[in-house]
Amino acid sequence: MFTVEQALDAIIAEVAAPVAARVPLGESLGLVLAEDIDSDVDTPPFDKALMDGYAVRAADVTSGRAELRFLEEVMAGQVPTRAVEPGWATRIMTGAPLPAGADAVVRVEDTQFRDSKEPAVVAIDGAPVTVGQSIMRQGTSTQRGQRVLNSGTPLRPQEIGTLAESGRDQVAVYHRPRVAILATGDELVPVNEIPQPGQIRNSNESMLAAQIQRAGGEPVPLGIARDERANLRERIEAGLACDLLLLSGGVSAGKLDLVPSELQAAGVRQVFHKVRVKPGKPLWFGVSERSKKDANPIHKGCYVFGLPGNPVSSMVCCEIFVRTALRRLLGIEPQRPLAVSARLEHEYRHQGNRPTYHPAQMESSLTGRTVSIVSWQGSSDLRATTAANGMVCFPAGEAVYSAGTVMDVYPW
Missing domain, CATH: 2.40.340.10 (MoeA, C-terminal, domain IV)
Known part of the structure; x- marks a missing residue:
């Protein structure tokens, strides 16, 4: 009987290293980046205003008070046409490029626009203005050619935004594993049925599918296999087309625990059976090598877990052991459960x-x-x-x- 550590070692040793594939950026959430990303632009690409106000020369407003002549207005997306010279100010909106000659922005709340004069006047009454106030210089966040994301980074919304900022509409990621889920047992009925005497609902399928989805895999529910060899064999063959196959129930030593022998008949090589753990002692793990007939398989084989049928046993084994295999396939570190x-x-x-x-x-x-x-x-x-x-x-x-x-x- 394997210890938990021996079982984890065996899983990591058997599961192949992840393989990269390119996907649209919008489909990459939750996956792991499989390439280094360098920015192709400066961010921001120009000196820009961080708030609505007036672009000025700080030297004109060292006391916090001044009357400056109005030059022009620049909205976000526009380009200034005139440089700010001593005694002048340009009205500017958040995100707009800073005009030449200006080195600070005074917030609009500290100003009063007077258009009764020609040219109009901007009266400023606030705190002393300093160089660089309320502006962000070109390349402050990122400079062109700078490494912004490393291979192996899990992609959250902020990483996806950074990829978009770097001009990537497609990205290389590690393939999202497809995980077949097959519950076994004559006592099981679908969740939308009322159990009759001796029956229980198939809660494991829904639970395991949710765990797999949360861990970054794509669940493929296969329904219920009865305690009958032909039916079980047919469902196992369907499940082996996925990257992982989880069977719930039928792995102990009872008369109708047919899973280990049917997996062997299907050509699945047993790596271990039974782990010194509670709950989850009957856990079974094996590998089915891909057929040479398979066209360009993303992974070398299907990794098969026979989980105990009791729901908490299945849940615990999925969290500790199945999730380790998924992290391996997804390129996530650390691969072992982290306490x-x-x-x-x-x-x-x-x-x-x-x-x-x-x-x-x-x-x-x-x-x-x-x-x-x-x-x-x-x-x-x-x-x-x-x-x-x-x-x-x-x-x-x-x-x-x-x-x-x-x-x-x-x-x-």
């Missing part, structure tokens, strides 16, 4: 013969992170996890953890 430290809010007694990932609620404050253990009845108690935002990892054994003990917490 944060938090102080235990209350004393807690734990016992178990395997490391246990227990649902917990973590909170942050000015004094640091604290974590409270959620009341949980085991791997079938999915509702309890709705009160949690992470998992505390308790080592195997029996111990009493006092309030204030620093624990490893894996956020959801």
Whole structure:
């Protein structure tokens, strides 16, 4: 039986390095950049006003008071036609280019425009004006040729805006993996049906699809496979066309736990079966090599996870193990689950013969992170996890953890 670390090592070793593909910029959110990006322009591309007001020479308004002759008006998108000379001012709008000769902008609230004179006069009454006031110089944010984003950067809205600013309407990213999800079991019914005696709703499919989507993958639900070899075999073959295949249920040692043998029959090579972890001990992982008939496969194979059927077991295994494979395929670092430290809010007694990932609620404050253990009845108690935002990892054994003990917490 593998330890958690051995299982993570095996997954990282088996899953191929990510492959880049070019996509429209609008489809890149949540993906990982697969190229270095240099700016092709200065940002801003000219000295610009940061507020509505008047472009002036600071030397004309050192006391904060002055009467300057009105020169012209420049809106955003326009170009000044006249230079600002001593004793003159140009009305300017936010984002407009600064006219030659000006070196500051006085905000409009500190001015009064008097057009009864010829030429019109701008009366200024405010604080002393300094060189550079309320303007942004060309290239202050970014200079042409400067590296703005590195390969391996996850693309959030601000990175996408930076790419647009750099003139990229398409970008090289790591492919978003397609993840087939197949629930198994005669007891399962679709979520829109009322369960009859002995039946339960197929909640795992919806839960796993949401986890995969949140982790950056593209879920491909395959419905329910019955505990019958022909039906299971047909669904497995369909799932192997994706980058990952998740099967929920059928991986323990029961009479109808057919998943391992059917995966073997489908040519999937087992890497490990069973992990020293709670919940999730029956976890199965293997690899199906791509057929040579496949036309230019993006990945070398399909990576297959047999998850336990109990919902919290499936959820925990997806967070720890499946998500590691997804991070590998997406080019995200670190690939392993990353814990944060938090102080235990209350004393807690734990016992178990395997490391246990227990649902917990973590909170942050000015004094640091604290974590409270959620009341949980085991791997079938999915509702309890709705009160949690992470998992505390308790080592195997029996111990009493006092309030204030620093624990490893894996956020959801």
